[in-house]
Amino acid sequence: MALGEFDLIATCFSRPTPRAVLGGGDDCALLAPRAGHHWAVSTDTLVEGRHFLSTVAPAALGHKALAVNLSDLAACGAEPVACTLALTLPHIDLPWVQALADGLYTLADAHGIELVGGDTTGGPLALTLTVMGEVPAGQALRRDGARPGDALWVSHPADGGIGDARLALEVFRGTLSLPGEDFARVRRAMEWPQPRVVLGRGLRGLATAAIDLSDGLAGDLGHVLTRSGVGATIEAAALPRSPVLAAQTEAWQRCALLHGGDDYELLFCTADDAATHAQVQRLADTLGLGCRRIGRIDAEPGLRLQEADGRCAPLTARAWDHFSGAAT
């Protein structure tokens, strides 16, 4: 008999779930939410050919599918608790699925999140994860709390910046060429993003607003500005860039930094005073990350880019469009 859905689940997706009241194998998983906490929920789909290439290593795909969802919990300051996976496969390739599961479980274990259920079905390759996390009631980071005068920050790898994932995408598209070592670096940024879960938790009570960077800095910041009813000015020179990005043309740098997508760093706002700056810096140091002040929140609506010489120009938020597969 051919390998079926139930064999696949039994082989690849049946690890113990000690935190759940009841894990997989029933109609529903059962969880016990903590008293005094809110439940944060988010869902994200990855479709072959749109969110990942067909050649991606399955372990990287499993990692990324969970990482982009954990990134949403991070942006709310929530602690990961449980997730479900809806996996649609054109055919059953057991070693491939096993590698995908390994990539997913390794990241799940690192963040203490349990895969408690899911659905496996035949069809064009796609993954939908739903993640659930807990945050003390009233302490969730939200998009709507930015205030004029706030400092605007972005997290980044200690030795890097934002925009590297976009460079990797452009190499795959053939519009950009990079030396092998540089390509390996930006490809890692694209395929193995690190969700800033611990940073998000540390920003509770410190950040006035937060969002994760998934569609590009300008577009994602636009959501914060709209929901908070404010504007912002970004200082172009302050945007953190990796050595690979810094070696590109100014046009490529601007594109990757402002409209890159797939960064999964946190963009957040705080009070703009020395004590708060020191707190953010201490948090970043503790976590081995960078957190860079890249601008400020303004009362005046709209998004502006300020050059090193002081010139300031409006910046259009070109959000990544998941239908056209292009920044619009």
Next chain:
Amino acid sequence: MALGEFDLIATCFSRPTPRAVLGGGDDCALLAPRAGHHWAVSTDTLVEGRHFLSTVAPAALGHKALAVNLSDLAACGAEPVACTLALTLPHIDLPWVQALADGLYTLADAHGIELVGGDTTGGPLALTLTVMGEVPAGQALRRDGARPGDALWVSHPADGGIGDARLALEVFRGTLSLPGEDFARVRRAMEWPQPRVVLGRGLRGLATAAIDLSDGLAGDLGHVLTRSGVGATIEAAALPRSPVLAAQTEAWQRCALLHGGDDYELLFCTADDAATHAQVQRLADTLGLGCRRIGRIDAEPGLRLQEADGRCAPLTARAWDHFSGAAT
């Protein structure tokens, strides 16, 4: 500018969510679980060409995508609270999506569940819903509680039975032909299933085990038997069938009743005494449903089918396989 992801969400999926602390539009939705309750979570994917035909009316598709998920909450006796929708669309057809949203919201309103978030992306047509519900701690219906001597029950429409959805599928496949009115009836069973949410809630404290019928009675019952470590005997004559099904050949009846799939009725076990029977009957009457005692749980493992003349034969659980699209 072409209609994009954010327009689609704003137009079709932005109704108020008064029960949620925070609904759509942020990185996560925020919910406030009730104290003393467990959180029941389930996810189900519907893929075009496998779970629904490309010609299905979008309102029916929206209804069914939520119904099959609510059915999982029903099987646990959980009250629906919130859901997320991951929608993958080959292109944006606004009236089509609006109709799908209407079908989904109408059923959501009927069961008091709120759509609190989701993801919309381009790709082959598919829907993944994740539903969340609440059940008082320790009162969830589970698959693992069936005991030898229990009565085995199945719910059904007051004027119908199980298996009708399978007849409709066979008409679409061209292997069966039905008069127009009969086809309309079984097609309604296939396209507009009614999740037994209120029944599931009513069975708390009464049912020892429960599951919803999605892959066919024999296969789904098999899950209960395996997890409970018991066997069962089904009485063939007791299986509830609609007038349309009762008019088919015995072979078709057996296939549809035992291996049909897509029924979304509840299969459950209770104590097998007169007082419990009366309680189940009262519950069924109250809800305008049928609940039929179709057999019993045995200590002896395995599943048996007992004919009207008393003969008894082993029954193979052919669960619906979501990869091959066939009962195996």
